[in-house]
Amino acid sequence: MHMFFVLSRLAWRYLWRNHRRTIVMLSAIAVGTWAMIFMTALTRGMVDQMIADGISVIPGHVQIHNPDYLDDPSVNNRIAYTDTELTARFGNAGFSSWASRVRVPAVVTSERESRGVTLLGIDPEAERSFSFVDYAAVDGRFLEGPDDKGVVIGAKLADTLETRVGKRIVIMSQDPDNEIADRGFRVVGLFHAEMEATEESYAFIGKHTAQDMLRIGDTVSEVVFVGDDYRDVEPVFDKVAAQVDDSVLVSRWTEVDTYLGTMMGMMDGFMLIWVIVIFLALSFGLVNTLVMAVFERIREIGLMLALGMKPAMILGQIIIESMMLLAVGLLIGDLLAWATIKPLEGGIDISVVAKGMEMFGASSMLYPNLDIGDVILANVVVLVLGFLASLSPAWRASRYEPVEAITKV
């Protein structure tokens, strides 16, 4: 400990002997760190947004289906339990939010156009808390109950179909016997969503109305469960799995939407790569700085060795010097990142570029997410790799022969 203090003081003094070089290097580390964290925050913000949008469209962190449903979401692949049995199983199991729904492909036809959509037969009250539709922001009204006879479609779909609130449309699908099941509905509301694709893809009707139309009695296509954090769905998953047998498939949202799931999984890997790439750029400067710093004090190192310092202490001194440089640079970089991200927390309007991004599922506001885990990752990576990068110059410094350093005039 005492030795550490002695070496630290030497290291600190040496660091500031060549102000210019140190400041240049510090700036590089700080800017590099800032870039790591800032970029990471933007990317994470973007992915979070995509996932949040995505999850709200397929609500439910955990879902159950007929095992064949994900491959073929037809009316035949319904859940083996009736809705009544489901309520018996899950109603008192302590889930904060859950809902069962009919979900089948269907065709919507107006007088002028027809479109394929995903038809959702829902109980609006059960889904209110996690639906991507803001019931209050619907033009017209949202469904009032599972027996509602109206339909709510996206504003964009209404445009395409050239229909509007109050007009009638026909919804057509198949019943379990592959017979056409169709019915006329009055459009009672138009919902709005972040993405046009969402507005075009979904039509909501009452759950009982749907069961009736499809002639499926008291059965449903899926049950969705929402937990506290979409990043950690295991608790909900376990709880659901405990309530059901093999006749249904319990899935995490990452399994239902593999694109988003993969995206989230790749995120951490991407962060690491990004951080390492920046570090590699920095490491050239760092190693160069250290090599220079060592080279210009060969004699002093020789002197210290001659006076009785052990090679290990020289090694330690150079490494401490490098760590100090990195630590100060990181600190500045972290503060810089914090100072630039904080003001942007309200969101950055990227609507100018967002049109082209919609295909990736990105919306027009970007909320940077300064994740403490990412900040720690960046700092730890820089310190650990920086430590490794300084080993070689430090080792060389500790191998000098004292006599050569001392005797040369």
Added chain:
Amino acid sequence: MTAVRCIDLCKTYRQGDQDIKALDHLSVDVEKGEFVCLMSPSGGGKTTLLNAIGGLDIPDSGEIWIADERIDRMSKGQLADLRLANIGFVFQAYNLIPVLTAQENVEFVMQVQGVAAAERRAKSLAILEEVGLKGLETRRPAEMSGGQQQRVAVARAIVSRPELVLADEPTANLDSKTSAELMELFTELNEHHNTTFIIATHDQHVQSYAKRLVRMLDGRIVGDVEQHAA
């Protein structure tokens, strides 16, 4: 008791295609408490010998004993410990750590030894005063004259009361008055603490303080006489 014993030391340097015998079958014993002056024309091998005794440079052949330990076979780490604990150095060419102040330079060895801060401070201030540098404690080497730097180096060499002091031209940059003061200081340490001194020098004045004069030429000892202090 023998403080330093050198037996048949050889050290050859190659310069171009020429072999230079810096130490040529040199043997010498120095008893504890001796005050030895090492003299030779330039290139006679004084520095080479002092470096060998200090374990900074390993001879090609021969044995070196410090007290009763053979050092020419020690590891770097062991040599470092030996130097740290027992030997005070004044080097000929390069002595001070530029980023440390005079006082910090003097304290350097004690710091590495692990001497407590208060004791270090007291000792370093006292010794700096003794070598006439009171008031210059916070100067860095670059802010001091050659002579002042030399005195800081001397102060560092003796501050922790090593058993053996190896000084290579300690008075090189000093005027005769200061160099006399330094020699008085050395003599006092030698007499009161029985510190062994081996000093390489050209300086006639320094030689007059020595109790023993060893003359070298081309890596060999060509004269070894006891003398009584002037």
